[in-house]
Amino acid sequence: MGKYLIRRLLQVIPVLFIISFVVFCLVFVAGDPVALMLPEDASQEDIELLRESLGLNEPFHIQYFTYMLGLVQLDFGDSFRYNQSALPIVLERLPATLELAIAAMIIAIVIAIPFGIWSATKKNSPVDFLATGGAVLWKAMPNFWLGIMLILLFSVTLGWFPVSGRGDLSHLVLPAITLGTGIAAEMTRLIRSSMLEILNQDYIRTAKSKGIRNFFVINKHAFRNALIPVVTITALQTSTLVGGTLVTETVFSWPGLGQLLIQAVNTRDMAIVQASVFVIAFIVILMNLIADILYKILDPRIKY
Amino acid sequence: MSVNTETQNQNQVVSSVEKKQTTNGFVRWMRLLLKSKTGTFGLIIVLAVILVAIFAKYLAPYDPNMINPAAMLKPPFWLEGGSMEHILGTDNLGRDILSRIIYGSQVSLAVGLAAVALAGVIGVFVGLVAGYYGGFIDNVLMRLVDSFLAIPTILFALVILSIFGPSVTTLIVVLGITNWVQYARLVRGEVLSIKEREFVKAAKSIGVRDNKIILKHLLPNVISPFIVISTLSVATTIILEASLSFLGLGIQPPTISWGGILSDGRDYIATSWWLATFPGLAITITVLAIIFLGDWLRDVLDPRSAK
């Protein structure tokens, strides 16, 4: 186990290295943010002056070297917009995004598991049709549209939930639903197909031949097995989930990484972009790692 | 008993038993298609959308970019104030929404298809090479894949688009290069398992060259999961384009895309709902159709359902 972990962690290094290089290249070709930092009526001299003082006139390799040097010390440079070290700014937003993402995940799981199981066990029944049909429909709707509609319906018209912002649990409901239902759609389909496959396995037949009640056959014998592929794919969805926060956070003015990133991208605040991409990549990798470990815990067949 | 009589005997059996099964591919597909209601729906809608995109010029009642200050925010015909002149109403500049949706299909489909095609070509190639040769090449390529997978597509697209400016071409290229990893992974996984199948061993033992093995034995066998995934990917790409429009980095006017119309219309959702609802419906229905089509293809291309 320990060795396996170490090996997996070592694999992360080249990945992060590649990511950092790609991101750096992007930033390099992005050109400089100087002009954006000054108002519309700034003059050319002003721009030159600022560029010089920010060290943006160095050649590629020097800049890359400086960047890597900073990187190993977890220093992504200063945000041009905030005039502060980028990483702390990013990390400061992380809890909000995690809160949203986790809530979305929980919603997704809470919806997907019963529906997935249900539609698998009642294959081709109306329930199955509704669950799969609903899942597909949900997947087909753009996230932001759903978000805006939810606000109009549940906040403006019905007044059940606050419109936006982060605060108590009620604030979390709409954005988490927006983000979570999309994931749930995918997951329902996944659980369904995974369950269908498991239900055809010989050991399910064995369990039934023992005279166990159907309920237990499904929830004890089948579901645990069906969970294994779900765990891995769910981890793979982390990236989609984080991507989804970009849109959802903007709609609901949720003060998380997504909003920060979008603004950073729009203002060419590349230090923030770099730091966020890095942090997000790290989280995604971490999630996959956790999924791997979980996978091994769930499945005794796999040895370390 | 001699071999020959044995064969004849057998032929009889087989021909009587298998006659039904050996109908040609197209007929089989159509049979399977008609059996699946959702598949039929998917195919019909997708074909319709493709036709609409191709013949937009002839189908659209108006120039989609024609501004008409006299007819701004006209509702669809069945509402008060609407007229048959603008069946689905007009937008805030008096442009005909139906025409815009018809034209929008071009870009939305083109982006979806082209991006997926690009990603597919790269991904399948990388996946085949990595899976077949394994070892160091595989390791390097897979680390690259891991890296790409760790960055959410939309984020990657956002950064690149903001740098290079959003045009149809950049969008296609960006979505292409962010999506290839998905195929590379899929194809590699398939190759790894197919590689162990005995027919690959058989080919090797005959002395077939590597490139032939990849092209003739591996590629045809990974192509059907690929097709299934890529159909679904066309759907996600259309939605992604809409999301990028929402974030301000989608296709810019005067080029029209569904995502663009939808996201422009969102300020009017509360007052003039038709601006955002119709393109939203167009996206939803098309995506739905593509997903259904994909599901159906999954069944059709699975030799196990070949009966």
Add this chain to the structure above:
Amino acid sequence: MTEALLEVKDLKTYFHTENGVVPSVDGVSFSIKKGETIAVVGESGSGKSVTSLSIMGLVGSPGKIVDGKILFEGKDLTTISNRDMRKLRGNEIAMIFQEPLTSLNPLFTVGNQISESIKLHQKASKEEAKVKSIEMLRKVGIPRPEKVYSSYPHMLSGGMRQRVMIAMALSCNPKLLIADEPTTALDVTIQAQILQLMRNLIHENDTSIMLITHDLGVVAEMVDTVIVMYAGQVVEYTDVYTIFKEPKHPYTKGLLDSTPKIHELKDELQSIEGTVPAPGTITKGCRFQTRCPLATSKCFSEEPELKEIRPNHQVRCWLHEEGEVAI
């Protein structure tokens, strides 16, 4: 005739697939007496497993018992409630499956899976169930049963897993044990061990066994009565000695002749030509018509009945219409 433990009468189990109805089991009748071991032989797809699953009430969709009776101690299993059926399952009738690896749930310990049915049917507490499970494991010849009790299936070898399956099946002293190809996935030396084990169990408990196999060697060594199935039907049904000495159905004969025998030397094996037809493809006449060397025109037009040509020997073939014929 002593009282039958299980009596299957004209059982029909059909699968309603997308490509039409597949009559996997099409009018099968037989009975098992108490303490009797009966074999069901026939090649792949002839309906052996579906017959056994029908008895267990485990034919999943799209399959359905469309006709016939399954009388177990007089109760018709096709009509009793799910609840009552569950009470019988694992308790009075137990089943061992062909693939010992895939038939055990990989995520639960062996002990968990054995004690599950003990707890369920004998209302035993957790501890009692554990004690009983370990005892069962010991009984089927597993060394260090305490350790195996808490192992996962993948940690055991094929033979061990099959012993676990047997322990599980026998844990509630069933009256009928259905063994669906219990040794096909095993090596010969391990197969011999398992067969020996089953023989001992028959002796000890007087359990009736329905053994499904296509290995005639196993049949010859283990059973009292043999049912030969072909394409969803019983084609021959008699005691084991008669089957091997005087098979009356051309298929049975072909099967015997085409089996390479270790104790004989032959230059060329006899073989049954052609392939097994898919169920439901032959709608007229005898189902063996396409492969039968002795087929007559009648065989292509009319379907033969299962006919008792002499006491305890039933054959489904036109050859014996007018009385027994040697083949």
Add this chain to the structure above:
Amino acid sequence: GCSGGTTTDESTDSKTTDSEQKGTDTKADGEVDRTLTVAVGSDMVSFDIHNHNNTSTEAIHVNMFNYLFKKDANGEIYPELVEEYNTIDDLTIEMKLKEGVTFHNGDPLTSEDVKYTLERVATDDTLREYPNYKQIKEVQVIDELTFRVVTHAPEPSLLHRLSRLGSGILPKNYIEENGFDHFLSNPVGTGPYQFKEWVRDDRITLVPYDNYFEGKVEEWDEVVFRVIPENSTRVSELLTGGVDIAVNIPPADWDRVNSNEGTSIVQEISNRVIMLIVRSTEGLPTADVRVRQALDYAIDDGTLANVVLKGGAVPTTTMVGPGNFGHNPDLYETYNYDVEKAKALLEEAGYADGFEITLQAPRGRYLQDAEVAEMIAGMLAAINVKVNVEFLEWSNFVEMRNANENKELYLLGLGNSMFDGAYSVDWYRAERMAGHTDYKNDRIEELLAASASNMNPEEREKQIQEISAIAAEEAPFIKLYQEKINIGVSDKIDFVPTSDEMINAKNIKRK
């Protein structure tokens, strides 16, 4: 604790108690709700008042910092922290601070603080505001409260400079003791409100400062600025009572806000003029003054302002709006529109058959910018000018401008935070625009040179007005309209927006 709690309370309350309670919005336990919540479109950038150039950031800062001078609604400059001031010579002004002004940490405001503040921004060239203050040479401390500001050269707009964000006074001792980073996270000013909390991209919370030199502001116990970038969400918050004020309401939602019970739109002219920057480079049709005029005549600024922006703008032919030094009222609230004349001008210039040009425009930067651009394209089509509209994402737009890659026309909104027309008309300076618009007018050059160091305000005003008049005629830029700021306000409060777009909580009252 968060506004959401208040939100729901307010919205339920507003249905029952609405108008008869007249603003005494009560909480469940009967307490008066004394939280002012303002929805802004983008987050504050930083508390370094010298290192941003973001109006919405300044709009928040004004509650925490005082400037040496201020402008009133008419653009008249009056002293704020300064008690009295005299001009010593062309380069020097002596000023005396008010007594009893203290920072939020208790330190009194002294000349040293002023020196520290102004010299910081005047000398540190990495600061965004440096270009606007580099004219200052030094600040001489005379005594505790008296100091002199010395410029490098005669600086006619010095007071304009001292009445904006750069002259918000920083606490010297506090910063020197704790470091600037500490200041950034625990900012201290002399203003009516002091810092409580900043959750980035979410909210900035301010509370009244007890020892404010003009007396503690009692109206609000808490002022919260909430960041809500998405327009429709901001509107929804306003409608549901989640916020009291919401800035930048898109025209599409005005009706909704106005028709909703308890909210309405208030407008005020902004200091931003939207125009088309024309490239006059030799070889382009737009090099011909008649073509530029034709374009000007073909565009119906009235329709743009009244239809596309639904009245959210005032047509203008000058960049120097009212309230700015050098404003020319003759050129304001008027526009050139005459299609026939435009056609004639084109014909005269030899373009009777029209031509094809490109109009570059940002999207979402200004009110209805994309729609305006497309509308203009439609209008120019009427005189046979085919316009290809090219929309650019903002950062690309900025890049395009910097690289001088601008085509014949591009749409730009120019503000003037100095409120000094000299800054606007400097855009016509040939040297500055070389390679960009390539417009050159000798008379304008002359006037610009003369006004730059002219310390006589009346003369200088005339000079600027004349430049505007020439520019209105020759159309180096085609001025379209001056944008209004559109703010959604809850009926429970009394809020009058100002054209500097500041949100001074001090001036906002409960009804």
Add this chain to the structure above:
Amino acid sequence: MVQKLEQVETQTKKEEYLLEVKGLKKYFDVTEGLFKKERQYLRAVDNIDFFVRQGETLGIVGESGCGKSTTGNLIMQLLDKTEGEIIFEGVDLSKLKGEALRKKRAEIQMIFQDPFSSLNPRMRVFDIIAEPLKTHGVAKGKELENQVYELMDVVGLDRSYARRYPHEFSGGQRQRIGIARAIALKPKLIICDEPVSALDVSIQSQILNLMSKLQKEFQLTYIFIAHGLPAVKHISDRVAVMYLGKIVEITTKEKLFDQPLHPYTEGLLAAVPIPDPTLRDQKHRIIIEGDMPSPANPPSGCRFHTRCPYAQDKCRSEEPSLIEEKPDHFVACHFPLEKGHGVLIEK
């Protein structure tokens, strides 16, 4: 060991064998973890020697996992050997590389166990059978077509099936396609890795008969791998018995089945159920207890000692080598059986 090898060599010098395997080893690296200093090996094939004469059939039997397939794959060069020589017509195959190996491959072919997975589901029968011919440039165009159809005739497939896909056939027919492909290049040696174990009982005999017929017709040499002893006995001339990566006994089938010298062979024969109920009680039952140990961690000394009913101390410590106990009867046992129980063979 060395001594033994020499023995074999002097023995075999007289004859030219079609295939000769000497000291063949295949160790799979199953080391886990990154930093483990000691590597762990799974000894799938551990130092085996045998030869195959032109035109004969060598059967290889043994329980699952004893290394039969690995041996086959090694000969086919589908796996790289760890050690040893594979001499085919005087050339060490394992030393060939690239093009030379590719050419040589034409002379050794393989028939696989699973007729399902050994045929590319996306290729038509014609293309499957034509592939070896095309690859080695044997035939083109019309000629190719003729040859393919001839091959189909030979294995008893109707020519009209040429345009079908594998899934449209039954198991027996698929195996015929596999056989047609294997004999297409007129190989000298065919390795059959359990070619009938996936087939129905009544079909097995069809294929076995076909294989015998082809052997006669084309003078083929077979290595026939199986764990069904009756089939092996039916088709083979000589039989090698493998246990845990080693050959424990190798001789003609008559000798082996009549009087096995190795206790394992004896047990194996006894375990085969005889399809004759009358022999039920006459049969000498020797049930080998226990499971096969793991090849990753084989027992010391004689690998069979853990299950051997006759094991003695020597067996636990010393590894027996394969020696010619009787003429043309090799066995690896310290105490070969004097009177091993064979199977009753009805003459």
